Amino acid sequence: MLKQFFILCSGADTDILKDCSIGEQNKYAGIGATVFFTAVMASIAASYALFTVFDNLYTSIFFGLIWGLLIFNLDRYIVSTIKKRDNITQEILQATPRLFLALIIAVVISKPLELKIFEKEINQVLLEQKNDLTLANQNQIAEQYHPQIATLENEISGLNAQIEQKEAEVNTLYNTYISEAEGTSGTNRLGKGPVYKEKRDKHDLALAELQQLKTNNASKIEALKTQIANLQYDYATHVKTVQPIIDNFDGLMARITALDTLPWLPSFFIFLLFLAIEASPIIAKLLAPKGEFDYKLQDYETTIQTWSQQKVAERQLLLTTDNAINNKVYQEIADEEDVINYKRKQARQLMQNQADAFYKQQKGVL
CATH class of the missing domain: 1.10.12 (Lyase 2-enoyl-coa Hydratase; Chain  A, domain 2)
Structure with a gap:
């Protein structure tokens, strides 16, 4: 039963092949098995590739099976249309476009499997890329907010500088009238005379101005700090909104791009493996001598042609x-x-x- 199934997969004429020798039947059963298992690998590869796109197991399996059937039909058609001729040049010319199609199919099949085989390495590359994208995104968003925050912080620094300057002035006036009272400067007379009173009034006036300045600047600084907090909140919200897009940066194209950054030799050998599997039925038919089935098929075709x-x-x-x-x-x-x-x-x-x-x-x- 399995042998007949593989013969059916080879695309050979079963009515003619059943009258051929066991060896001839086994040859076409082997070709059919290669066609079948190539389609199975294509279905698995397509299912994985589609899973990275849809993130749905059943949808991926369904379309993967359709893709596998398509590859099976193509391979079966390619193998069945290659017929042995008495001219090797004609056979090679006949097989050339089919080999080119086999090359394309091998690329399509091997690439998703490469993604699965090197999944851990690809995830590492994607993690590094996501980190770079996160930093670049934060810096890009910061360029929109940080200049405004810096301006507001400079204003706060300016208001604090005004307070510090006024405090220095008040302290100077305080030292002046204290020195006048102690007789160490000014009139150099000990006691609280008219000069002392004048200097004390200047200090008290400056102290009142300092208190008023602190009150006014405190309200301004509080308003500026509120604006800075709002800008920082907007910045954090913007970063948080964009971050899921970066976290989901692991689609099919991103993985293929990450795969290209890895050493090319392992991927190349995997591709060669699938190319050999895909082209093996065609090459086998080209290299094999003309067999019993080929003669009977030629006899049948020439009979129909002559008639x-x-x-x-x-x-x-x-x-x-x-x-x-x-x-x-x-x-x-x-x-x-x-x-x-x-x-x-x-x-x-x-x-x-x-x-x-x-x-x-x-x-x-x-």
Whole structure:
């Protein structure tokens, strides 16, 4: 049962092959097995590739099976249409486009399997790329917010600088009137005289201005800090919104691109393996000598071809003969008086009918 199934997969004519030797049947069973298992590998590869796209197991398996059937049909067609001829050059020319198609199929089959085989290495490359994208995204978003935050922080620094400057002025005035009271500077008189009082009033006035400045600047600084907090929140929200897009940066194209960054030699050998599997039935048929099945198939095809050509020739001869007979018959009766009189009578009747029809038409118009 399994042997018959593989023979069916090879695309060989089962009616002819069943009369061939066991060895000939085994050869085509082997070709059919190669075609079948290539389609199985294609189905697995397509299912994995589609799973990276749809993230749905059943959908991936369904379309993977359809892809496997398509590859099976193509391979079966390629193998079944290669026929052994007595001219090796003609056989090679016949197989060349099929080998090119096998090359394309091998690429399509091998690439998803490479993605699965090197999945861990690809995940590492994708992780590094995601980290780079995250940093680049944060820097790009920061360029939109950081200049505004820096401006607000500079304003806060300016307000604090005003307070510090005023505090320095108040401290200077404080030291001045204290030194005046102690007699260590100014009038150099110990005690609290008029000069002391004047300097004390200046200090008190500056201290009041300092307190007012602190109050005003505190409200301004608080407002600026609120704006900075809002900008920082917007920045964090923007980064958080974009981050899922970066986290999902692991689709089929991203994985293929990551695979290209890995050493090419392992992938190349995997491709060669599938190319050898895909092209092996074609190469086997080219290298194998002309077998019993090939001779019987050629005999059957040439029989049909000869019979078809014979029928075409017979129909052509029949047509030529029939035309010659008809020409001879019409030439013989062309000059007979009865035929001429009959044709004259029919022509007269036709002209009368035409005249009557024209009369009725004109009468209807009037």
